[in-house]
Amino acid sequence: MSPRRSSILVAGSANLDFVVRAAHVPAPGETVLGREFVTFPGGKGANQAVAAARAGGASTRMLLALGDDPYAAPIEQSLRDAGVEPVIVRSRQSPTGTAFICVSDDAENAITVAPGANLALRASDLPPLAAVSHLLLQLETPVETVSAYAATARFAGVTVVLNAAPARPLPDALLRAVDVLIVNEGELETLAGAEGGIADRLDRLAVPCVVVTLGARGCIARGDGGIIVQPAFPVVAVDTTAAGDTFCGALAARLAHGDRLADGLRYACAASALACMRLGAQASIPAREAVEAFLRDAPADPPQARQALAAHCGLI
Numbered sequence: 270m271s272p273r274r275s276s277i278l279v280a281g282s283a284n285l286d287f288v289v290r291a292a293h294v295p296a297p298g299e300t301v302l303g304r305e306f307v308t309f310p311g312g313k314g315a316n317q318a319v320a321a322a323r324a325g326g327a328s329t330r331m332l333l334a335l336g337d338d339p340y341a342a343p344i345e346q347s348l349r350d351a352g353v354e355p356v357i358v359r360s361r362q363s364p365t366g367t368a369f370i371c372v373s374d375d376a377e378n379a380i381t382v383a384p385g386a387n388l389a390l391r392a393s394d395l396p397p398l399a400a401v402s403h404l405l406l407q408l409e410t411p412v413e414t415v416s417a418y419a420a421t422a423r424f425a426g427v428t429v430v431l432n433a434a435p436a437r438p439l440p441d442a443l444l445r446a447v448d449v450l451i452v453n454e455g456e457l458e459t460l461a462g463a464e465g466g467i468a469d470r471l472d473r474l475a476v477p478c479v480v481v482t483l484g485a486r487g488c489i490a491r492g493d494g495g496i497i498v499q500p501a502f503p504v505v506a507v508d509t510t511a512a513g514d515t516f517c518g519a520l521a522a523r524l525a526h527g528d529r530l531a532d533g534l535r536y537a538c539a540a541s542a543l544a545c546m547r548l549g550a551q552a553s554i555p556a557r558e559a560v561e562a563f564l565r566d567a568p569a570d571p572p573q574a575r576q577a578l579a580a581h582c583g584l585i
């Protein structure tokens with residue numbers, strides 16, 4: 270097998286999340302006395318890299334920018350523990366990205382992100398792509414950098430997977446360089462407007478393969494010559510924090526491994542359902558063995574679930 274076959278490079282954001290629980294989220298000007306405090310490695314790029322590595326089948330590297338400070342070490346360690354090889358750009362001017370998260374007892378949250386070094390990632394930081402089959406990108410780093418990476422990868426024959434999150438309009442040149450676009454419903458609306466059903470809007474995007482994740486409903490995709498709907502796996506969800514990131518990393522890894530789109534979507538839905546059953550971001554992302562065991566035991570998707578999803582998407 271040539272090394273190009275199944276090797277993922279994730280290029281994107283990494284943060285250290287500072288999480289405090291409190292009775293309620295503070296209103297402007299209010300001080301709330303919180304309770305337990307924890308730090309977690311997070312950021313869409315790092316979460317997706319961990320998800321790709323745990324899905325297996327493809328070696329995973331991550332290009333990220335960190336500050337020269339103590340917040341960088343736990344992020345790097347968490348990537349290495351998951352089997353991700355980090356390619357680190359060390360910023361001397363900016364601190365490591367951080368997120369300050371207050372979670373209330375009724376599961377509301379208020380989040381302030383200080384992107385710091387994530388904004389220092391430049392086009393010139395992209396490592397050689399000779400051994401890379403899939404490049405996985407998100408939008409928590411400067412869009413000019415993301416566009417440059419996508420264009421370089423496209424030129425090199427690398428499959429470009431973009432999770433267009435957080436929602437923002439995209440330059441046409443970036444969309445033209447993308448092979449697989451993954452968005453949630455809100456992000457779909459930003460890119461394709463609110464007119465028409467989900468399937469119609471998905472068709473408006475000039476990307477060869479588009480996947481729309483639909484939370485507890487599952488997902489719909491256009492690709493492999495048709496439309497595929499994959500209902501979510503019913504689980505008792507306790508924390509959906511990294512569901513989307515788990516889905517993106519798992520799908521990219523399975524596609525890099527050579528799965529057909531329908532199989533990759535089924536795996537990604539199972540992995541993200543499992544992630545919803547555990548607290549936390551990277552800690553909740555399941556390993557391949559757990560996902561495969563879950564899929565072995567899962568009953569076949571009931572036809573009603575597929576029909577309901579197709580109807581929700583405006584297909585019937």
Ligand code: ADP
Pocket residue numbers: 434453454481482483484485486487488501502503504506509510511512513514516537538539541542545
């Ligand atoms: P995001 O977090 O990016 O908004 P979604 O909420 O659409 O993404 O979730 C991504 C995927 O995670 C869904 O396509 C689905 O497969 C899975 N998922 C999300 N919420 C649930 C849930 N409550 N039960 C089962 N699977 C879920």
